[in-house]
Every structure is written in structure tokens, then in C-alpha cells.
Amino acid sequence: MKFSIQINEGPYQHQASDTAYQFTKAALAKGHEIFRVFFYHDGVNNATRLAIPPQDDRNVTEQWMALQKEHDLDLVVCIAAAQRRGLLDENEAKRQGKDANNIAEGFRISGLGQLIEAGIEADRLLVFGA
Amino acid sequence: MAEVKKFMYLNRKAPYGTIYALESLEVVLIGAAFDQDVSLAFIGDGVYQLTKGQNTAGIGMKSFSPVYMALGDYEVNKIYVEKESLEERGLTLDDLQHLVWEDEDEDYAEKDSIRLVSRAELADVLNEQDITLSF
Amino acid sequence: MATLHTVNKSPFEMNSFDTCLGLAKSGSSILLIEDGVYAATTGHSIADKIKNTSGISFYVLGPDLQARGLENKLADGIKVVDYDGFVDLAAEHSTVQAWL
Numbered sequence: 333m334k335f336s337i338q339i340n341e342g343p344y345q346h347q348a349s350d351t352a353y354q355f356t357k358a359a360l361a362k363g364h365e366i367f368r369v370f371f372y373h374d375g376v377n378n379a380t381r382l383a384i385p386p387q388d389d390r391n392v393t394e395q396w397m398a399l400q401k402e403h404d405l406d407l408v409v410c411i412a413a414a415q416r417r418g419l420l421d422e423n424e425a426k427r428q429g430k431d432a433n434n435i436a437e438g439f440r441i442s443g444l445g446q447l448i449e450a451g452i453e454a455d456r457l458l459v460f461g462a
Numbered sequence: 463m464a465e466v467k468k469f470m471y472l473n474r475k476a477p478y479g480t481i482y483a484l485e486s487l488e489v490v491l492i493g494a495a496f497d498q499d500v501s502l503a504f505i506g507d508g509v510y511q512l513t514k515g516q517n518t519a520g521i522g523m524k525s526f527s528p529v530y531m532a533l534g535d536y537e538v539n540k541i542y543v544e545k546e547s548l549e550e551r552g553l554t555l556d557d558l559q560h561l562v563w564e565d566e567d568e569d570y571a572e573k574d575s576i577r578l579v580s581r582a583e584l585a586d587v588l589n590e591q592d593i594t595l596s597f
Numbered sequence: 598m599a600t601l602h603t604v605n606k607s608p609f610e611m612n613s614f615d616t617c618l619g620l621a622k623s624g625s626s627i628l629l630i631e632d633g634v635y636a637a638t639t640g641h642s643i644a645d646k647i648k649n650t651s652g653i654s655f656y657v658l659g660p661d662l663q664a665r666g667l668e669n670k671l672a673d674g675i676k677v678v679d680y681d682g683f684v685d686l687a688a689e690h691s692t693v694q695a696w697l
Contacts (some may be wrong), residue, residue, distance in 0.1 A: 359687075443492065446490040462605075579661070585620045596694070597697070
């Protein structure tokens with residue numbers, strides 16, 4: 333089965349990203365395919381390279397990065413939501429004349445069309461949010 | 463992408479207090495280009511998104527209310543509003559914007575986009591969907 | 598076409614569980630996750646609602662129950678699943694609808 337995942341909330345503030353991560357991990361372990369994980373609304377904040385959460389608890393961004401690397405996941409951050417909230421990759425930062433970029437490795441910024449496509453191409457789309 | 467899927471946008475939150483109403487509308491507009499079978503459902507506080515006379519000057523935010531009026535031009539014309547949600551909130555159809563679309567198959571006749579449905583009817587509509595986007 | 602509904606909010610905080618219950622068709626399933634698991638506990642009107650609902654299968658995500666110290670307060674008629682079970686439920690139903 334092919335799954336697509338939509339995550340609407342940022343790390344730590346809500347459990348959404350954690351639940352989505354556990355679901356995604358379980359699905360992959362069962363041999364299912366994850367077509368795309370799409371981060372929308374505050375969900376884009378899962379992609380920051382700059383978070384320094386306490387060492388004695390999980391690092392949500394790094395968990396996603398590790399899973400992405402292991403399974404070649406397509407982690408997509410919505411460009412409109414990202415711009416609103418100040419998540420930029422190197423190209424966007426240059427384009428917009430900002431003095432820094434902050435997207436973590438393994439995440440890519442793209443348009444909302446990727447979410448629609450994720451729904452069309454997958455067998456099931458699950459939404460995690462608040 | 464030959465298969466057309468039934469996409470349902472589930473709106474249950476009021477506008478302006480949070481960003482969900484605005485950003486879900488942005489998905490609808492982009493999604494319109496994919497020629498899928500699109501429906502919107504406004505349930506619970508979601509019905510507040512459609513009220514007339516939203517004047518946001520005082521709160522310093524841009525009103526996105528006019529965008530609902532443009533949905534017809536994007537061929538998004540199946541807009542379900544739950545009757546019970548309106549009644550629970552002391553609202554009637556008259557309190558909502560009059561959303562229309564032009565049916566090119568009937569000489570561009572103007573038709574209502576809002577379908578006022580009961581909870582039971584809406585349950586049937588929801589049960590037919592392939593993909594539900596919640597915000 | 599059986600739907601899997603997910604509810605992640607406490608029924609005492611938000612009306613998501615109520616709304617979902619009102620719109621779920623017979624034959625569908627409701628999976629309680631995150632703060633939604635509070636609806637799966639005993640001793641309140643929500644538990645009665647669940648007991649009196651026929652035609653809908655109720656599930657609760659075990660890890661979320663355990664995290665909240667509620668394993669001993671689980672109401673009857675609600676099946677506990679883990680994340681593997683969550684994946685299976687999503688695959689077995691024709692679509693998933695999230696009531697946030």
C-alpha cells in the first residue's frame with residue numbers, strides 16, 4: 333500500500349509530528365511505501381536545521397532526517413507556509429535577499445501542488461494535526 | 463494521473479482566530495488546477511468562514527472572505543454547509559455569502575454553490591470521498 | 598467503502614469526537630489517538646455514548662493510553678491497537694478521515 337502523510341503542526345507544540353513519525357516508521361517496517369510526507373501550516377517548522385531540543389528527549393527533526401535517509405523519503409515543506417514562517421533553503425534565501433537559510437538536510441521546499449499530487453498518487457492519505 | 467479522485471476539504475474552524483481557514487483555502491485554489499472531483503464541507507465553527515460582512519480593518523488583518531466568492535470561477539462549486547451547525551450557532555443561509563458558479567453546460571446559467579445539508583446527508587457525502595484533507 | 602476516522606482531541610476539550618460520531622456511517626471505524634484516547638476511558642457520558650453506539654468499531658492507540666496512565670481505565674468494547682495496528686487499520690479501510 334502507498335501512503336501519503338500530511339503534517340499540520342510543528343514539533344513539540346503538538347503531538348502531530350510524533351504520531352506521524354511513529355505511523356510512518358511502522359508502515360515502512362511493514363513493507364508499505366510512503367509516497368510523500370507533506371508539511372503544511374506550522375508543520376513546516378519540523379524542517380528547521382537550527383533547533384536544539386534538550387538532549388534527554390527525542391529530536392523530532394533529526395528523527396525525520398534519519399528516516400528520510402534510511403528510506404529515501406520525500407519530505408516536502410510547503411513553500412507558501414514556509415515563507416510565512418521563515419523557513420528558507422539556500423536558493424529561497426538568495427532569491428528573497430535574506431541573510432540566512434535554515435532548512436535541514438533531507439527536506440525540500442515545494443508548492444502545494446505536491447500535496448494534491450500526494451493525494452492522487454497514494455492509496456491512502458493521512459492527516460496529522462491539531 | 464488518469465483517475466479522478468473525490469477530494470473533500472474539511473473545514474471545522476472559525477476564521478482569523480487561527481490560520482487554518484486561510485491556508486486551507488489556499489490548498490483549494492491550487493488544487494483546482496488538478497481537475498479532481500472537489501467538494502468543500504463546512505461543519506461546526508467552520509460555517510463561520512462563510513459569513514457575510516467580514517470587515518477586518520480593525521484587527522489589522524487582510525480579509526480573505528472575497529476569495530470564497532471566486533471559488534465558482536475555479537470550478538469549485540460543491541460547497542456543503544451543515545444545517546445543524548448553522549442552527550446551533552443561530553445562523554441561517556442568509557447570514558452566509560451567496561456563492562455561485564456558472565454552468566457552461568446550461569448557457570452559463572448562474573447556480574448556487576452552497577448546498578445546505580443535514581448531518582445525515584453530509585454523512586453520506588463524506589462517506590463517498592477518496593481523500594479528505596483536514597486542517 | 599468503510600472509512601477509518603481518527604480523533605486526536607479530548608472530548609472534554611473539543612467537540613471533535615462528537616462531530617465525528619455524528620457523521621460516521623455504520624460500518625466505519627473510529628480510532629482514538631493522542632489526546633483523543635480520553636474518550637476511551639470509563640466513568641463519564643462519553644463512555645455511555647460509545648456503549649450505546651452500534652455499527653461503529655472503536656479502537657484506541659495503546660501507546661497513547663499508556664503515556665497518559667490510562668490503561669486501567671479503558672472502557673469496554675474498545676479495541677487497543679499499537680502503531681502497527683494503526684497502519685493495518687488504515688490499509689484495511691478504504692479511506693482515512695482526520696477529525697482534528
